[in-house]
Amino acid sequence: MSEEEKEIVVKIKRFSKEKGSWWQEYKLKVDRFTQMTEVLRRIKTEQDPTLAYRASCHMAVCGSCGMKINGEPRLACKTLALDMVRKYGKNEITIEPMDFFPVIKDLVVDWTDFYNRMFKVKPRLYPSKEVLEGKAEHRLKPEDQRELWKFEQCIWCGLCVSACPSVKNDPEFLGPAAHAKGYRFLADPRDTIFDERLKILIDSAWRCTYCYQCFNVCPRDIEPVTTIKKTRAYTKFLSEKTPLALTGEKHTEAIVKSIEESGKIEEARVYISTYGLLTTITDMIYAMQNGKLRYALVTQKKVKDMEQIRKIMGE
Amino acid sequence: MEKLSYDAIVIGGGLAGLMAAHEIAVSGYKVAVISKVFPTRSHSSSAEGGIAAYIEGNSDPNDNPDYMTYDTIKGGDFLVDQDAAELLSQKSGEIVRIMESWGTLFNRQPDGRIAVRYFGGQTYPRTRFVGDKTGMALLHTLFQRVSGLDIDFYNEWFALDLIRDDKRVVGVVAMEMKSMTPVFFKARAIVMATGGMGMLYAHSTNAYINTGDGYAIALRAGAALKDPEFVQFHPTALYPSDILISEAARGEGAILINNKGERFMARYAPRKLDLAPRDIASRAIITEIREGRGFPGGYVGLDLRHLGEDYIKERLALAYEAAKNFAGVDATQEPIPVRPAQHYYMGGIDVDITGQNPDLIGLFAAGEVACVSVHGANRLGSNSLLETLVFGRETGRAVAKFLSEHKEEDSNSLDEEAEKVVDDAYKFVKSESGVHFGEILNKLRNVMWEKVGIFRDEDGMKDALSQIIELRKMTSSMYVMDKSIYYNTEFFNALELRNMLDLAIVIARTALERKESRGAHYRTDYPERDDKNWLKHTIAYLKGETVEITYKPVRITRWKPEPRVY
Numbered sequence: 001m002s003e004e005e006k007e008i009v010v011k012i013k014r015f016s017k018e019k020g021s022w023w024q025e026y027k028l029k030v031d032r033f034t035q036m037t038e039v040l041r042r043i044k045t046e047q048d049p050t051l052a053y054r055a056s057c058h059m060a061v062c063g064s065c066g067m068k069i070n071g072e073p074r075l076a077c078k079t080l081a082l083d084m085v086r087k088y089g090k091n092e093i094t095i096e097p098m099d100f101f102p103v104i105k106d107l108v109v110d111w112t113d114f115y116n117r118m119f120k121v122k123p124r125l126y127p128s129k130e131v132l133e134g135k136a137e138h139r140l141k142p143e144d145q146r147e148l149w150k151f152e153q154c155i156w157c158g159l160c161v162s163a164c165p166s167v168k169n170d171p172e173f174l175g176p177a178a179h180a181k182g183y184r185f186l187a188d189p190r191d192t193i194f195d196e197r198l199k200i201l202i203d204s205a206w207r208c209t210y211c212y213q214c215f216n217v218c219p220r221d222i223e224p225v226t227t228i229k230k231t232r233a234y235t236k237f238l239s240e241k242t243p244l245a246l247t248g249e250k251h252t253e254a255i256v257k258s259i260e261e262s263g264k265i266e267e268a269r270v271y272i273s274t275y276g277l278l279t280t281i282t283d284m285i286y287a288m289q290n291g292k293l294r295y296a297l298v299t300q301k302k303v304k305d306m307e308q309i310r311k312i313m314g315e
Numbered sequence: 316m317e318k319l320s321y322d323a324i325v326i327g328g329g330l331a332g333l334m335a336a337h338e339i340a341v342s343g344y345k346v347a348v349i350s351k352v353f354p355t356r357s358h359s360s361s362a363e364g365g366i367a368a369y370i371e372g373n374s375d376p377n378d379n380p381d382y383m384t385y386d387t388i389k390g391g392d393f394l395v396d397q398d399a400a401e402l403l404s405q406k407s408g409e410i411v412r413i414m415e416s417w418g419t420l421f422n423r424q425p426d427g428r429i430a431v432r433y434f435g436g437q438t439y440p441r442t443r444f445v446g447d448k449t450g451m452a453l454l455h456t457l458f459q460r461v462s463g464l465d466i467d468f469y470n471e472w473f474a475l476d477l478i479r480d481d482k483r484v485v486g487v488v489a490m491e492m493k494s495m496t497p498v499f500f501k502a503r504a505i506v507m508a509t510g511g512m513g514m515l516y517a518h519s520t521n522a523y524i525n526t527g528d529g530y531a532i533a534l535r536a537g538a539a540l541k542d543p544e545f546v547q548f549h550p551t552a553l554y555p556s557d558i559l560i561s562e563a564a565r566g567e568g569a570i571l572i573n574n575k576g577e578r579f580m581a582r583y584a585p586r587k588l589d590l591a592p593r594d595i596a597s598r599a600i601i602t603e604i605r606e607g608r609g610f611p612g613g614y615v616g617l618d619l620r621h622l623g624e625d626y627i628k629e630r631l632a633l634a635y636e637a638a639k640n641f642a643g644v645d646a647t648q649e650p651i652p653v654r655p656a657q658h659y660y661m662g663g664i665d666v667d668i669t670g671q672n673p674d675l676i677g678l679f680a681a682g683e684v685a686c687v688s689v690h691g692a693n694r695l696g697s698n699s700l701l702e703t704l705v706f707g708r709e710t711g712r713a714v715a716k717f718l719s720e721h722k723e724e725d726s727n728s729l730d731e732e733a734e735k736v737v738d739d740a741y742k743f744v745k746s747e748s749g750v751h752f753g754e755i756l757n758k759l760r761n762v763m764w765e766k767v768g769i770f771r772d773e774d775g776m777k778d779a780l781s782q783i784i785e786l787r788k789m790t791s792s793m794y795v796m797d798k799s800i801y802y803n804t805e806f807f808n809a810l811e812l813r814n815m816l817d818l819a820i821v822i823a824r825t826a827l828e829r830k831e832s833r834g835a836h837y838r839t840d841y842p843e844r845d846d847k848n849w850l851k852h853t854i855a856y857l858k859g860e861t862v863e864i865t866y867k868p869v870r871i872t873r874w875k876p877e878p879r880v881y
Binding site: 032050064110122 | 352353355356357358360361412415416417418420421422423424425426427428445446448450451452455456459460462463493522523524555556558559633636637640641642643751752753754756757795796797799800801802803804805808
């Protein structure tokens with residue numbers, strides 16, 4: 001294995017309460033194995049000891065080193081310097097703290113809000129009394145273990161929350177990481193507080209916009225958005241539904257009905273079924289004022305072979 | 316300085332610390348956990364392959380706890396306290412059951428019971444696992460569990476030093492990293508659970524945070540370290556980033572090959588082959604490389620190809636990912652480049668099987684920072700996760716008992732001592748010029764790797780010792796450039812280096828003294844084990860620049876020392 005070294009420029013967005021914010025440049029040589037955590041460590045021990053960042057395991061299991069590298073929310077340890085150079089076609093790499101979180105110093109951000117979100121979903125198993133006292137044991141099907149383990153691998157790094165637009169705009173939305181954690185216990189056959197979990201999760205689940213940013217940035221590929229989709233499917237089990245959950249449920253039903261009848265999603269009909277006639281008329285007036293009404297009135301032809309559609313839906 | 320009062324303080328938020336805190340809290344005592352990182356970022360999360368356990372009704376029908384004890388004792392080259400190893404084996408099934416009941420998603424057998432696989436040095440397969448991220452799974456389960464209890468967490472707080480009177484600990488001074496505010500935490504019992512010290516070595520699989528803080532804090536408080544010369548080197552760290560490739564790979568059937576394609580372990584451990592204990596495999600790899608049978612750059616191959624793609628991706632996902640992401644190697648197509656790196660520290664704060672230290676009343680330790688003597692001269696794979704939980708629990712229970720028997724509050728005012736601890740720490744910041752911590756740190760890591768590493772001899776270690784003493788002198792002219800009073804990581808790195816140097820001198824000194832080869836301590840000038848003179852524990856104190864060494868017998872119950880052949 002040859003280890004060709006290449007000099008790169010690293011531009012770091014720094015911040016301290018005393019000095020405010022500034023960009024600082026460092027030059028160093030890296031090879032094809034050099035992780036960004038190693039880049040930071042070498043800057044700190046060889047060039048500038050004042051640089052502040054978090055890093056611990058250097059193998060993508062502790063979740064300490066989330067930051068923005070060339071604008072992408074990434075774990076520094078899971079990012080090789082030369083991969084960034086290749087991807088962006090220049091030997092300058094920028095590093096900034098994660099978005100959304102308040103910055104304490106340089107690349108170190110305040111995670112308090114993130115942790116509070118995680119604790120809101122009661123992130124622990126509540127097993128039966130018998131099991132807890134050692135009088136019975138859990139069995140778990142290998143396929144259930146595999147399914148749950150996928151979502152259990154959240155390392156609390158915060159990258160998905162930093163990339164999530166809904167979290168920024170909707171204070172009621174728990175955020176992607178908390179949903180992944182919440183779903184992991186909601187779906188665990190060993191858990192005993194199903195109803196309480198529904199109350200915590202369902203309303204928030206309908207606040208996600210399915211933008212898939214969390215899916216893109218998660219360094220453990222746990223797909224938080226998938227857990228939100230799966231959580232929504234449990235809405236029918238919630239006894240006292242919030243207005244948002246009710247709307248969500250109606251929306252889902254309207255889509256199913258539309259496809260069953262025409263093989264297509266007829267936006268205008270789905271809208272009326274979801275929000276009711278009165279809201280639809282108000283919203284149409286608003287759309288008219290903005291010159292957007294023609295989009296709402298597009299009519300769609302029925303799909304020819306409806307039998308096949310029904311067959312697929314049935315399956 | 317602000318003062319806070321607790322019944323007990325646990326320093327460190329990994330598996331051992333959290334388990335101890337759990338036991339103290341459920342016994343009704345007021346306990347706080349102080350950790351320099353948020354608990355799930357502790358190094359326990361990096362443990363990969365599994366946790367060893369004999370589970371009645373779910374183990375090999377021929378197996379029993381005594382075989383497990385024997386394996387541990389032999390793995391540790393008979394420097395194991397056998398009563399401690401027996402306790403470890405006997406409690407293993409129970410501890411796995413508890414973690415399962417709290418939600419750990421152990422891999423399963425088709426009938427829904429917990430699955431099992433082989434690890435190095437095991438007569439029968441005993442390793443229970445969650446893919447190859449077992450530590451991460453256990454740590455998250457335990458942290459989530461204790462986060463529902465009445466425990467105060469001081470996360471990202473840095474412990475400076477213990478405060479003691481004539482014979483007992485009375486508290487600890489710690490500093491919030493964000494605000495740099497020191498607080499004197501008063502407590503009748505302190506549990507050290509700060510983990511290992513891999514950063515002392517140039518090559519280590521350990522997290523950056525493993526700077527051996529707990530060892531040094533205990534030494535400065537006057538407590539002894541037991542068997543500090545025993546440092547484990549893991550044979551298969553990924554080249555060149557030193558990310559651990561779990562022993563699970565070999566447990567699942569991977570083999571080590573040299574540049575001739577030979578399965579060279581056949582020459583070093585004819586029976587156990589690639590599943591020989593870590594010390595033996597590490598020396599074999601270094602020998603192959605030194606004798607010209609390694610690959611250019613200095614590594615050997617870990618061959619998984621015959622296991623098949625599906626199997627590799629499910630059971631050895633982390634190894635596969637790491638090789639792909641960090642070495643650009645597709646393990647289903649070519650061998651993974653590996654070499655040994657520091658991995659674990661068998662030595663630690665001297666404690667008995669209840670986690671109690673004999674030097675200082677009220678001082679306890681658990682996990683890697685402790686030396687209960689279950690690992691002896693070499694730890695077996697998947698015994699460390701087990702130790703953290705079993706002895707974390709034993710220690711927590713012992714603390715609860717201790718608290719019920721020692722109700723008296725400390726009457727002495729030790730505020731001046733607490734102030735002095737903070738002043739000592741701040742002297743690096745007050746200096747205006749000198750050397751940066753990084754310069755000393757990098758020198759220390761190289762000296763330890765080259766001279767107090769896998770192969771040791773008298774000349775090398777004498778040289779190391781004098782270099783360490785020189786580096787310790789340099790710290791008097793160390794200074795911290797960053798004068799910021801918020802999250803000043805340079806300040807804390809300087810303090811970590813102070814801790815590392817206090818530990819390094821003890822390791823080098825005691826390694827020089829032990830004139831035999833045993834387990835991970837291998838001396839080219841004394842290549843044989845010498846039970847007549849050296850079947851005993853080293854006990855080391857640090858008095859200024861002097862390391863004072865005494866010895867203590869190994870507790871042998873049923874298994875007489877025998878040659879260690881694999």
